[in-house]
Amino acid sequence: MAGLLDGHVAAVTGxxxxxxxxxxxxxxxxxxxxxxxxxxxxxxxxxVGLIAAAGGKASAMTLDVTDRRACNAIAVEVASSGSISILVNNAGINRRNPITADKAAVAKDWDDIMSINLDGMFNVTHAFLDQLRATKGRIVNIGSIQSFVHVTWPNSAAYTTSKHGVLGFTRSLAAELGKDGVRVNAIGPGMIETKINAEARTRNPEMVATVMRHTPLGRPGKPEDVAGPAVFLASDLAAYVTGSIVMADGGFRSI
Ligand SMILES: NC(=O)c1ccc[n+]([C@@H]2O[C@H](COP(=O)([O-])OP(=O)(O)OC[C@H]3O[C@@H](n4cnc5c(N)ncnc54)[C@H](O)[C@@H]3O)[C@@H](O)[C@H]2O)c1
Structure with a gap:
């Protein structure tokens, strides 16, 4: 059976x-x-090992998205074996120091979060832009419920600001690149069980309970809960979808 992304080359950060x-x-x-x-x-x-074991095609490249020069070099290297037609800006970090915490620590959180979550997204997108315009490509940016709200637990001003920025970048690129046939969308995950929040979930079960009380589906998400919308947005099923954010949050934002 034909796959929804047959013939595509996809680069996924993080x-x-x-x-x-x-x-x-x-x-x-x-x-x-x-x-x-x-x-x-x-x-x-x-x-790559997991994909190969399942019979798929993948290769790995080491990239720090904050390194603009490295992003440009990787894009050139990738192009030598075929332009990408899908880019997923997913690399991201979170830290939860209150804004009133130690000044140096808070300033470092701000710098690190902005340079990975926002500058990184710009660096990679800009580096691959010519390829994506040539292939009438699709960009999927990973936002968050924090693209809209400061969630019910405090202490994430930098992360909230960065994820609002992801949505702004998504919308402005969608407006600008539509004429080139490039679609740009975002996904807003709720609480998904990954390394980014493993320590916080263990240390603060009350935080998990608070989020779950506000989540109609009543469970945290798994990476595959975000992968489905990511396939949809990259595929021709979403041919008339751009500038949108698809929430993968168990209903958190809708209530
Ligand atoms: N897990 C959640 O609950 C949740 C909710 C909303 C949004 N998100 C977003 O989803 C994205 C993925 O997070 P995750 O939950 O899978 O976390 P994760 O920590 O499991 O994965 C993040 C990946 O990004 C990579 N990365 C970090 N800095 C990088 C850099 N400078 N250059 C290249 N790669 C880098 C890490 O090595 C890691 O592989 C992030 O943007 C995060 O903000 C996660």
């Missing part, structure tokens, strides 16, 4: 863990050749 790994696996299952980009080389190789 593809070595969690949501990014789930998206890489789903894209490969749907027929795409996947380029797994991650600062964590071992994680990226693990994803």
């Amino acid at each position: 593809g070595g863990s969690g949501i990014g790994q789930g998206i890489c696996q789903a894209y490969a299952r749907e027929g795409a050749r996947v380029i797994v980009l991650d600062i964590d080389s071992a994680g990226a190789r693990e994803t």
Whole structure:
């Protein structure tokens, strides 16, 4: 049976863990050749191994999305074996120091979160822009419920700001690149069980309970819960969808 992404080449940042790994696996299952980009080389190789074991096509490249020059170099290297037609900007971090915490720590959180979650998204998108325009490609940015709200637990001003920025970037690129046939959308995950929040979930079960009380589906998500919308947005099923954010949050934002 034909896959929804047959013939596509997809680059996924942060593809070595969690949501990014789930998206890489789903894209490969749907027929795409996947380029797994991650600062964590071992994680990226693990994803390639999982895809190869399932009969899919993937390769791993080590990339720090904050390094603009490296992003440009990787885009050139990738182009030598075929332009990408799908880009997923997924690499991201979160830290939860209150804004009133130690000044140096709060300033470092701000700098690190902005440089990975926002500058990183710009660096990679800009580096691959010519390829995506040439292939009438699709961009999927990973936002959050925090693209809209400061969630019920405090202490994430930098992360909330960065994820609002992801949505702004998505909408402005959709407006600008529509004429080139490039679609740009976002996904807003709720609480998904990955490494990014493993420690917080263990340390603070009350935080999980608070989020679950506000989640109609009543359970945390798994990476595959985000991978489905990511396949949809990258595929021709979403041919008339751009500038949108699809929530994968168990209903958190709708109530
Ligand atoms: N898990 C959640 O509850 C949740 C909710 C909303 C949004 N998100 C977003 O989903 C995305 C993926 O997060 P996750 O939950 O899978 O976390 P994760 O920690 O499991 O994965 C993040 C990946 O990004 C990579 N990464 C970090 N810094 C990088 C850099 N400078 N360059 C390249 N790669 C880098 C990490 O090595 C890791 O493989 C993030 O943007 C996160 O903000 C997660």
